[in-house]
Amino acid sequence: MYSLAGIILALSFLIVSALAFHTWKRRSKEKNFKRNGGVLLKYHRVRIFTEVELAKATNNYDVSNKLGEGSFGSVYRGRIAGNTVFAVKKPKDMHKSLIKGDFQHEHEIVVQINHKNVVKLHGICLETRIPLLVYEYISNGTLFQHIHQNASTILKSWKNRLRIATEVALVLDYMHSCVEPAIIHGDIKSMNILLDQNYSVKVSNFGTSVPISPVRSHVLANEIQGTGYINPEYLTTSMITIKSDVHSFGVVLVELLTGKKLTSFITKARESINIIHYFISSVKDKTFSNVINFEDASEDVMERIEMVAVIAVKCLDQSGARRPAMREVAEQLTRINCELNSSTVDGNNEGTEGEVLEENPYSHATSITSEMSQHGTTGSLF
Numbered sequence: 001m002y003s004l005a006g007i008i009l010a011l012s013f014l015i016v017s018a019l020a021f022h023t024w025k026r027r028s029k030e031k032n033f034k035r036n037g038g039v040l041l042k043y044h045r046v047r048i049f050t051e052v053e054l055a056k057a058t059n060n061y062d063v064s065n066k067l068g069e070g071s072f073g074s075v076y077r078g079r080i081a082g083n084t085v086f087a088v089k090k091p092k093d094m095h096k097s098l099i100k101g102d103f104q105h106e107h108e109i110v111v112q113i114n115h116k117n118v119v120k121l122h123g124i125c126l127e128t129r130i131p132l133l134v135y136e137y138i139s140n141g142t143l144f145q146h147i148h149q150n151a152s153t154i155l156k157s158w159k160n161r162l163r164i165a166t167e168v169a170l171v172l173d174y175m176h177s178c179v180e181p182a183i184i185h186g187d188i189k190s191m192n193i194l195l196d197q198n199y200s201v202k203v204s205n206f207g208t209s210v211p212i213s214p215v216r217s218h219v220l221a222n223e224i225q226g227t228g229y230i231n232p233e234y235l236t237t238s239m240i241t242i243k244s245d246v247h248s249f250g251v252v253l254v255e256l257l258t259g260k261k262l263t264s265f266i267t268k269a270r271e272s273i274n275i276i277h278y279f280i281s282s283v284k285d286k287t288f289s290n291v292i293n294f295e296d297a298s299e300d301v302m303e304r305i306e307m308v309a310v311i312a313v314k315c316l317d318q319s320g321a322r323r324p325a326m327r328e329v330a331e332q333l334t335r336i337n338c339e340l341n342s343s344t345v346d347g348n349n350e351g352t353e354g355e356v357l358e359e360n361p362y363s364h365a366t367s368i369t370s371e372m373s374q375h376g377t378t379g380s381l382f
Contacts, residue, residue: 022049036226046111048122050133054078054088061090068163073208086122090134100374103334106207107133112179117171119194119204144190146254154199158301159357161256166337168193168200169330172249176242176326181211186240188248189229190255194339212242232318243320246329250315255277258291266291278314283309301345304336 033355042203060064067075080086110133117236125132143164146152154160168188175183186208231247234240252264261310265272273281275291282291288309294302311332317323357363 007020016365046121047131049123049125051127051132053080054132054134057086058088061088074321078134084139087137089135091130091132105211107131109183109206109209109211111185112211113175115171115174115207116200117203118204135204136202138194138204138320139197140199142191143193143195143201143252143256144196147190147259148261154195155256155259158297158305159337160342161198162304162333164193164195164201164304165253165256166330166333168203168249169254169326169333171201171203171325172245173330175209176245178376180243181213183209184240184242185209185245185248188245188252190252193252210240226317231320233320241320242326243323246315246319246323246326247320247327249329250312250323251276253308253312253315257305257312259293260291276316279309280313283313287311301340304340307336309332328337 005077020118032234039312050069055061058076061074061076067077067087069075073089076088076090078086103347107121107124118134119138121133122136124133124271125134139148146155172185172188174367175185185203185206187205192203192205194204196202209348228239229233229251231244236309253261254260260273260275262275264275266275266278279291282288283306292305292309294305297305311324311329314322314324
């Protein structure tokens with residue numbers, strides 16, 4: 001039998017160990033909080049979450065709450081008091097120093113952006129070695145899923161496809177022209193374009209975004225780790241500019257117009273041609289109908305789809321200098337949408353969801369245009 005003294009000694013050891021661990025954990029969190037800029041951030045309009053709050057909200061990051069995963073880590077759905085749902089971006093443990101820099105960088109970029117078609121940052125947890133970013137929860141998935149994986153009702157409407165394209169263009173124009181310094185997104189692709197409960201665009205994933213200035217109009221590719229739909233100049237110059245975003249946007253336009261993945265090939269004259277190259281040649285050769293399904297589209301709609309296709313080809317130009325600026329692209333797409341929505345010819349082609357969206361046809365896009373002239377260089381998160 002154990003002696004009473006031995007039992008007391010063992011219990012004392014356990015208590016001391018528990019207290020020591022608790023003290024170490026608390027000091028570690030305090031150290032991480034200071035190292036991650038908490039002293040300054042707590043005075044900003046950014047909600048500071050605790051590690052315990054987020055673990056509880058995500059059921060300790062249960063797999064059932066996982067929304068997605070990338071090279072940086074995973075995104076989890078969380079729920080806090082008041083039944084508010086949000087998304088927690090949790091980094092992987094590997095390459096901690098690199099990932100930590102990416103997460104801090106992403107936070108610095110996001111706080112500069114105040115646009116209703118950009119995913120909002122609700123808060124941040126600074127108690128972990130690598131900060132956890134807490135974003136608004138976007139309920140209707142990615143544009144990639146709607147184009148390639150789901151039988152998406154929303155994309156049966158050409159009006160909605162062109163509206164979505166215009167909203168993305170307006171975000172990029174805002175980043176390139178209305179934020180000081182201007183920002184290159186660096187990873188525009190359909191997987192980083194989310195759709196909210198109203199099927200409006202929410203551009204996400206700013207981990208590869210970088211600010212630029214007149215004296216630094218390009219960025220070395222090794223400074224940007226994202227994949228993106230990278231422009232051809234990268235292969236020869238290793239540089240990324242705002243015109244890289246224009247090229248990536250052109251690729252998204254091709255996806256929206258054709259419904260094809262970038263890995264798709266078209267067989268023609270016993271030769272397999274990449275969908276991008278085939279799209280460009282079909283527009284230039286005026287054989288556009290070979291690559292676009294115009295089912296249920298009126299002549300009026302077809303005419304405007306072809307206008308958008310021409311814009312896509314310009315965005316995909318091999319030379320960045322010849323590509324249009326996003327301001328020009330956004331203006332052209334806005335005009336096409338306004339013309340399309342003022343027409344009643346396509347009215348009978350809208351699905352149920354499309355009818356809900358088109359109640360006030362294009363007021364949100366035109367309001368963005370007016371807002372851009374009113375924005376300051378930075379804005380509040382809320």
